Amino acid sequence: MISNLDYATLQQLWWMIVSIVGALFLFLTFVQGGQTLLWQVAKTDLEKSLVITSLGRKWEMPFTTLVLFGGALFAAFPKFYATSFGGAYWVWMLILFSFIVQAVSYEYRKKPGNLLGSTVYEVFLFINGSIGILLIGAAVGTFYTGSNFTLDLYNRVTWDYTLLGINLRGLEAAFSLFNLSLGIFLVFNARVLGALYLLNSIDLSATPNLESRLRNGTGHNFLIALPFLLYVLVSILFRSGFDVDSAGTVSLVASKYLSTLVAMPYLLILLLAGIVLVLYGVVSTFFKKSNKGIWFSGLGTVFVGLVVLCLPAFNNTAFYPSKLDLQSSLTIHNASSSLFTLTTMTYVALGIPFVLAYVAYVWKLMDAKKLTDVEVTHEESY
Amino acid sequence: MIDVDLSMVNWARAQFALTAMYHWLFVPLTLGLSFLCAFFESIYVRTGDKEWRAITKFWMTLFGINFAIGVATGIILEFEFGTNWSNYSWIVGDIFGAPLAIEGIFAFFLEATFFAVMFFGWNRVSKRFHLFSTWMVAVGSNLSAVWILVANGWMQNPVGMVFNPETARFEMNNFFEVVFNPVAVTKFVHASSSGFLMASLFVLTISSWFLIKGRHVQMAKKSIVVASVFGLLSSSYVAFTGDESAYEVAQKQPMKLAAIEGLYKGETKAGIVAAGILNPSKKPGDDQDPFLLKIEIPYLLSLLANRSIDSFVPGIDDLVYGNETHDIESISSKINRGKTALRVVYPFTGG
Structure with a gap:
């Protein structure tokens, strides 16, 4: 059956797969969000240990999902990989740097005799959760606002944006109000998710102050995130989009993304459902003292993330537009791998549900009992 | 181009x-x-x-x-x-x-x-x-x-x-x-x-x-x-x-092997250098000895490289300048063929 799928369908399918991985990553940024909450919600050593250990048991998940996001893009859309990573060098390098320091922080923070001391590693975790996620948001924002590159006949990328004579190589993405708003929304949404996750995973009976700070954190961070989300959504609906005609010519078309939502109503339904779920997760936690908000807000984040990633690519739209030369823009048709590779990778992707199943099973098994103060004091902890 | x-x-x-x-x-x-x-x-x-x-x-x-x-x-x-x-x-x-x-x-x-x-x-x-x-x-x-x-x-x-x-x-x-x-x-x-x-x-x-x-x-x-x-x-x-x-x-990857072994001139029944001191001024194509000092085990490189002690193991010079006897094409010939290929491909890219 897979071998009968046509090229265009496979290209759409693979953008959908990449978007699902990206959307799952956004859900998993509860780890990064929790890291930025550390100093705000954990005031004692015990509270700190509970927060760090709870997050530390999941730190590999967003990390691995990010690696898979990169790998899937490389396999399915190598021209995007080449153009964006090669061109927007500094923004990607900074994002990666924030993830390197995260990985070592969990393992080294409490190791005896570490050279830097635990506070430095906590700063590293904060950098990962703030600057790292902000830049990821800004990078995703360029799918809507465009980037400053051109491609030559050999698809070699030239990046052209200088400030004081320095080529910023992608860092300029953070200067756009739209990109910045998306980044800030993701940072505060991650903090909401972080608080919701910690409420769900820790036995807070011995630390009531931590619980009240986490509940307050959920509401406060959501209120900060909300205007940025609304700005991003309204802007998406009314901004011009990078339309691709049947000859492959790219042009700016007014309200392109709005017309895509109308043409693909399932995306609109997903978006609305996502927003409602995020809201329900927060409200049920803040007002009804529920500890299950992470599942609603998490699923809602996946839905919203999926729409944000699919919208700039579907309905004949250039997902990586060039502001300098519209015809250098990347579409899922001109940036994809060959029919053979996409078909082969689709067979490989049949294994993904199996992977998701064992991840979910192990997650359930490990989180069946909440993390207790006894556990972090007497057993393994970060 | x-x-x-x-x-x-x-x-x-x-x-x-x-x-x-x-x-x-x-x-x-x-x-x-x-x-x-x-x-x-x-x-x-x-x-x-x-x-x-x-x-x-x-x-x-x-x-x-x-x-x-x-x-x-x-x-x-x-x-x-x-x-x-x-x-x-x-x-x-x-x-x-x-x-x-x-x-x-x-x-x-x-x-x-x-x-x-x-x-x-x-x-x-x-x-x-x-x-x-x-x-x-x-x-x-x-x-x-x-x-x-x-x-x-x-x-x-x-x-x-x-x-x-x-x-x-x-x-x-x-x-x-x-x-x-x-x-x-x-x-x-x-x-x-x-x-x-x-x-x-x-x-x-x-x-x-x-x-x-x-x-x-x-x-x-x-x-x-x-x-x-x-x-x-x-x-x-x-x-x-x-x-x-x-x-x-x-x-x-015969060039990789030649570089690993410091073998400049290809040999039949080539020996392997078990220990030695490389000559820092040695360049491909010159007549200097690549080693200032070496202890060589005879035949072993041919045996390891080709599973035959009589076999020919190409050296760096053979691979750079070519060796007609052993049917090895020179690098300049390969580069010329590459340039020809580029000229042929260029119009396809829209250039």
């Missing part, structure tokens, strides 16, 4: 090489240490002896530290293919991206999921499930080596692909040729077995130090028993797979 800023290329090379070298300081250790942890824990589950559990936990801590560095440097390497070698990513991404994606789907998630159980699941899951998780981390670590070496093997010996002049890039046409590329297979078995050996030596070294200091004596002795057996088995396997790996280098 194509201008390349060589100084930039050298920076890109330096950064990639630095990351790869740093990555490879830690990864081989995790390949073997993960299996050793699985062995220790298997003994614990079988015997119920708490000391084996303590031993497992001790070595797991060291595994965890190495694992974190391996992961942190690994993600950089993946993305550096895009940041440092962007055009390469485009030209061969159709083939090269697939193993990296498969590594992410099947290996990284296996490691990441069961890593948490391995460290924090002692009192949360059953003994057997914990043991299963430890084995899964070992399998996942080594599975990730499989796919990255499939990618690397393809870089050494590109197979399973065609050149598409319309897109001016290489495209995969046989997935199984890429996966079962002989260079990839030999690279994996050699890299993993050397990782097993290295981890065994790591455990032996630390345990021996404990014995000398009179600390954790029982733990050290028990660790030595397991690591010695694993190391001994691995060492013979390393020798066998090393021979296979070098044979593939000789067959597929």
Whole structure:
């Protein structure tokens, strides 16, 4: 059956797969969000240990999902990989740097005799959760606002944006109000998710102050995130989009993304459902003292993330537009791998549900009992 | 037609090489240490002896530290293919991206999921499930080596692909040729077995130090028993797979072999230099001796490279300047053919 799928369908399918991985990553940024909450919600050593250990048991998940996001893009859309990573060098390098320091922080923070001391590693975790996620948001924002590159006949990328004579190589993405708003929304949404996750995973009976700070954190961070989300959504609906005609010519078309939502109503339904779920997760936690908000807000984040990633690519739209030369823009048709590779990778992707199943099973098994103060004091902890 | 800023290329090379070298300081250790942890824990589950559990936990801590560095440097390497070698990513991404994606789907998630159980699941899951998780981390670590070496093997010996002049890039046409590329297979078995050996030596070294200091004596002795057996088995396997790996280098990348051996002028019944001092002023094509001093074992290079003591092993000069007797084309001839190909392809790109 897979071998009968046509090229265009496979290209759409693979953008959908990449978007699902990206959307799952956004859900998993509860780890990064929790890291930025550390100093705000954990005031004692015990509270700190509970927060760090709870997050530390999941730190590999967003990390691995990010690696898979990169790998899937490389396999399915190598021209995007080449153009964006090669061109927007500094923004990607900074994002990666924030993830390197995260990985070592969990393992080294409490190791005896570490050279830097635990506070430095906590700063590293904060950098990962703030600057790292902000830049990821800004990078995703360029799918809507465009980037400053051109491609030559050999698809070699030239990046052209200088400030004081320095080529910023992608860092300029953070200067756009739209990109910045998306980044800030993701940072505060991650903090909401972080608080919701910690409420769900820790036995807070011995630390009531931590619980009240986490509940307050959920509401406060959501209120900060909300205007940025609304700005991003309204802007998406009314901004011009990078339309691709049947000859492959790219042009700016007014309200392109709005017309895509109308043409693909399932995306609109997903978006609305996502927003409602995020809201329900927060409200049920803040007002009804529920500890299950992470599942609603998490699923809602996946839905919203999926729409944000699919919208700039579907309905004949250039997902990586060039502001300098519209015809250098990347579409899922001109940036994809060959029919053979996409078909082969689709067979490989049949294994993904199996992977998701064992991840979910192990997650359930490990989180069946909440993390207790006894556990972090007497057993393994970060 | 194509201008390349060589100084930039050298920076890109330096950064990639630095990351790869740093990555490879830690990864081989995790390949073997993960299996050793699985062995220790298997003994614990079988015997119920708490000391084996303590031993497992001790070595797991060291595994965890190495694992974190391996992961942190690994993600950089993946993305550096895009940041440092962007055009390469485009030209061969159709083939090269697939193993990296498969590594992410099947290996990284296996490691990441069961890593948490391995460290924090002692009192949360059953003994057997914990043991299963430890084995899964070992399998996942080594599975990730499989796919990255499939990618690397393809870089050494590109197979399973065609050149598409319309897109001016290489495209995969046989997935199984890429996966079962002989260079990839030999690279994996050699890299993993050397990782097993290295981890065994790591455990032996630390345990021996404990014995000398009179600390954790029982733990050290028990660790030595397991690591010695694993190391001994691995060492013979390393020798066998090393021979296979070098044979593939000789067959597929003769210049690499010539450079490794310092062989400038090809020889029939070539000997291998067991030890020597290289001549720093030696250049390809001149008549200087490449070694100031050498101890050579006769015939052995021909035997290792071609499995025949009478065979010819080409040297650097043969491969650079060509050797008609042995039907070796010169580099200048290859460059000219490449230029012709570029001229033919150029119009297809719209130029």
